Amino acid sequence: MNPIVKGALLVGALLVVGAGVVAGLRGTSPPGPEASPPTAEARPALTIAAASDLKFALDELLQDFRAKNPGADVRVTYGSSGNFLAQLSQGAPFDVFLSADVTYPRELVKQGLVEGEVFLYGVGRLVVWVPEGSPLPVDTQGLEALRSPAARRIAIANPQHAPYGRAAQAALESQGLLPELQERLVLGENIAQTAQFVQSGNADAGLIALALALAPAMKQAGHYVEVPLGAYPRMEQGGALLKTAKDPALARRFRDTLLGAEGKALLRRYGFFLPGE
Incomplete structure (x- = not known):
């Protein structure tokens, strides 16, 4: 097979x-x-x-x-x-x-x-999204902000079957962050559920699709910064x-x-x- x-x-x-x-x-x-x-x-x-x-x-x-x-x-x-x-x-x-x-x-x-x-x-394009009021300085530090202890749970889509999950995993690995953050990752069944995790407060940050971050309700509830295109396939x-x-x-x-x-x-x-x- x-x-x-x-x-x-x-x-x-x-x-x-x-x-x-x-x-x-x-x-x-x-x-x-x-x-x-x-x-x-x-x-x-x-x-x-x-x-x-x-x-x-x-x-x-x-x-x-x-x-x-x-x-x-x-x-x-x-x-x-x-x-x-x-x-x-x-x-x-x-x-x-x-x-x-x-x-x-x-x-x-x-x-x-x-x-x-x-x-x-x-x-598709990948972003780091955090809710309004988040202490994580993603606007200035991007993915590096996820090193903060305040990022206790980081949502990504399941890389076994979700393309955005593989992209998120690749981005973290390319920046040398995956070993440090592996235990903090929470996996969504797909990228929409991943966005729901962080938007609902069940995760402190999420690596999600730009197309979802641009939806009106998501724009009102938080903000994002794009992950550099060279960080993932x-x-x-x-x-x-x-x-x-x-x-x-x-x-x-x-x-x-x-x-x-x-x-x-x-x-x-x-x-x-x-x-x-």
């Missing part, structure tokens, strides 16, 4: 995103309003498995997408990309996979599960359409919206670099 799949399978097949970063952050977003009363004819349907760092950007994008596709039942589940890889490898009924690590949809290509080509949609994020998609045309329209001008502008606003940048 491929080591990427084997590692992901160890985590378990079923996931839920957890408590959420803010009120309203849930694993599945509700479908849009129906344009007309239900009929006997099946509604167009689209189910998306998306990396947790996309939560706020994708929810915003889907508002407009649903409006342009009235009557379509569009649902999205947010979680760990590694867990999604395990589920999709076992036949989970998703139509689109948006991963925080492009190697995961490429693995699905090897398994013969992808329709067309894998596409890149963004490059480039986080190329990519997606794929699954051969089992219930409505391939609807799946393609969603992909084209994400990769089009509207999607690019939204992703950039939420702190993603775009492919090629």
Whole structure:
């Protein structure tokens, strides 16, 4: 068995995103309003498995997408990309996979599960986030501030299956901090749960996605400083359409919206670099 799949399978097949970063952050977003009363004819349907760092950007994008596709039942589940890889490898009924690590949809290509080509949609960025009133001087010291005894618990995503967790681990290791801080790390199931840990006070600092730190509620509750890009591997994020998609045309329209001008502008606003940048 491929080591990427084997590692992901160890985590378990079923996931839920957890408590959420803010009120309203849930694993599945509700479908849009129906344009007309239900009929006997099946509604167009689209189910998306998306990396947790996309939560706020994708929810915003889907508002407009649903409006342009009235009557379509569009649902999205947010979680760990590694867990999604395990589920999709076992036949989970998703139509689109948006991963925080492009190697995961490429693995699905090897398994013969992808329709067309894998596409890149963004490059993720890592930040150190602390709540307002924190004594940690992250603004001036960055990662070095985590050496402080006040950083008793430091939240990162689980590096076994979450790309942002691997990035956080790599960043700490590159700065020589991992051995010293290892015992203080608390692991979130995915990057959204990691952000929830620190936002709720269950951790004193967190290494989270810039896209989550830029969400309005997170901006109001704390502040962040970016981790230098050279401290962790480039986080190329990519997606794929699954051969089992219930409505391939609807799946393609969603992909084209994400990769089009509207999607690019939204992703950039939420702190993603775009492919090629």
